[in-house]
Amino acid sequence: MATTSGTRLDRTLGLTSVVLFGLAYLTPIIVLGIFGLIAGASGGATASSYLLAMVALLFTAYSYGRMAVAFPVAGSAYTYVRKCIDSRIGFLAGWAILLDYLFLPMVIWLFGGLYLEAEFPSVPLWVWILAFILTTTALNIIGIKVAARANFLLMAFQILVLVLFVALSAAEVIQRDGGSGLVAAHPFANDATTLSVISAGSAIAAYSFLGFDAVSTLTEETKDPQRTIPRAIMLVALIGGGIFVLVAYTTTLVSPGVPNPDTSGTLALDIAKLIGGAFFGSIFLAGLILAQYASGLAAQASVARLLYAMGRDNVLPRKLFGVLHPQYRTPVLGLLLSGAVGLLAIWFDPASSTAFINFGAFIAFTLVNLSVVAYFMSQRNASVTLNPMAYVVVPIIGALFTIWLLTRLDSRAITLGLVWLGIGVVYLAFLTKGFRTAPPEMEFAETAETTTEPVHGG
Numbered sequence: 001m002a003t004t005s006g007t008r009l010d011r012t013l014g015l016t017s018v019v020l021f022g023l024a025y026l027t028p029i030i031v032l033g034i035f036g037l038i039a040g041a042s043g044g045a046t047a048s049s050y051l052l053a054m055v056a057l058l059f060t061a062y063s064y065g066r067m068a069v070a071f072p073v074a075g076s077a078y079t080y081v082r083k084c085i086d087s088r089i090g091f092l093a094g095w096a097i098l099l100d101y102l103f104l105p106m107v108i109w110l111f112g113g114l115y116l117e118a119e120f121p122s123v124p125l126w127v128w129i130l131a132f133i134l135t136t137t138a139l140n141i142i143g144i145k146v147a148a149r150a151n152f153l154l155m156a157f158q159i160l161v162l163v164l165f166v167a168l169s170a171a172e173v174i175q176r177d178g179g180s181g182l183v184a185a186h187p188f189a190n191d192a193t194t195l196s197v198i199s200a201g202s203a204i205a206a207y208s209f210l211g212f213d214a215v216s217t218l219t220e221e222t223k224d225p226q227r228t229i230p231r232a233i234m235l236v237a238l239i240g241g242g243i244f245v246l247v248a249y250t251t252t253l254v255s256p257g258v259p260n261p262d263t264s265g266t267l268a269l270d271i272a273k274l275i276g277g278a279f280f281g282s283i284f285l286a287g288l289i290l291a292q293y294a295s296g297l298a299a300q301a302s303v304a305r306l307l308y309a310m311g312r313d314n315v316l317p318r319k320l321f322g323v324l325h326p327q328y329r330t331p332v333l334g335l336l337l338s339g340a341v342g343l344l345a346i347w348f349d350p351a352s353s354t355a356f357i358n359f360g361a362f363i364a365f366t367l368v369n370l371s372v373v374a375y376f377m378s379q380r381n382a383s384v385t386l387n388p389m390a391y392v393v394v395p396i397i398g399a400l401f402t403i404w405l406l407t408r409l410d411s412r413a414i415t416l417g418l419v420w421l422g423i424g425v426v427y428l429a430f431l432t433k434g435f436r437t438a439p440p441e442m443e444f445a446e447t448a449e450t451t452t453e454p455v456h457g458g
Contacts, residue, residue, distance in 0.1 A: 090439075114265045164276070359413050
């Protein structure tokens with residue numbers, strides 16, 4: 001990132017600071033927000049689904065680290081694919097990322113609304129969703145941003161809630177089954193467990209990991225970034241995954257088996273009340289809603305600025321998207337469009353909406369892995385020797401994992417995702433006059449500067 005004045009940022013961040021930033025970006029409490037969905041999809045083997053997702057995405061995290069070293073600039077998957085493979089394929093990678101950005105606020109608001117509806121059933125879901133959209137959009141239009149210090153305080157509160165949740169879950173299990181109840185296999189496997197159902201759960205669980213590559217935006221503020229940034233990306237995925245597996249394990253000990261589909265979206269709230277009573281249930285709900293609200297605020301700001309960057313660079317119509325509000329200096333049209341898309345949450349169910357988001361992520365992850373291989377080939381042609389294990393074997397495994405997870409998504413999500421990609425291909429043909437010219441290049445500097453808040457579900 002560069003400052004608007006053109007001066008370079010101070011390299012003051014060490015590995016610990018960068019990892020903490022990445023963990024804040026993941027929003028760790030989301031593991032409880034979608035626990036019921038994964039339990040339903042995995043046949044109760046939630047811990048296995050998270051473990052498989054972590055292992056699969058560690059290969060992709062390694063590829064992001066290789067690319068962050070080679071191209072220490074903002075833009076992430078779009079930049080890597082454009083520079084290593086082809087500008088047109090890079091555009092489609094950016095189009096897939098746009099799917100994540102554009103619909104992520106909708107998913108965040110949907111989960112927040114579901115938990116509030118479960119606690120206050122007399123208030124319809126659409127009221128909560130509309131309240132999220134209106135307040136978040138208004139705050140983003142006038143330029144309110146969550147301070148970095150407040151974000152780390154929020155993360156600390158989330159970790160506190162998670163620690164209490166795990167401790168109370170353990171106490172519940174000990175009281176019910178004795179100390180031996182803490183050691184069990186059923187969170188990982190049971191009579192109904194198959195690789196197929198575990199992988200289906202992993203395809204949803206990957207939602208919790210979205211944003212592990214966000215630390216690459218801190219490249220110019222990090223000491224020894226070529227060493228620190230790749231390590232930080234791996235550590236964020238590993239530590240975040242460890243948290244997710246632990247929480248999923250202890251939560252499954254309390255509530256084993258497959259949940260009722262009608263209540264799976266808010267199962268964690270019922271468990272919180274079971275293990276800690278109404279008081280802890282209120283604390284849990286407050287922590288989850290606060291995290292979802294802050295994430296929705298940042299996610300909407302991010303997509304609006306991405307749309308602004310695309311408009312400014314003539315990837316989207318400049319007169320519509322490449323302008324800022326004259327008083328607030330914010331991309332109002334992008335914010336309003338994000339809010340309008342958020343209204344779709346009223347008709348989406350949690351499983352399909354989460355899978356829809358993951359479709360774009362898996363496409364981008366696959367292309368990043370392939371970019372590493374393409375980079376290896378280009379460097380070999382330039383007589384530069386790179387380690388084939390690091391630049392060929394690992395990314396190919398990562399690509400195979402992400403393609404496999406993509407095929408395990410909800411069929412409706414795959415259909416909608418393919419429709420989205422089809423629209424992108426048609427638009428690309430228009431931009432490039434039938435694919436004969438290179439598409440306009442997007443500059444992500446301003447976008448990167450606005451995405452230092454935790455975004456999640458990502």
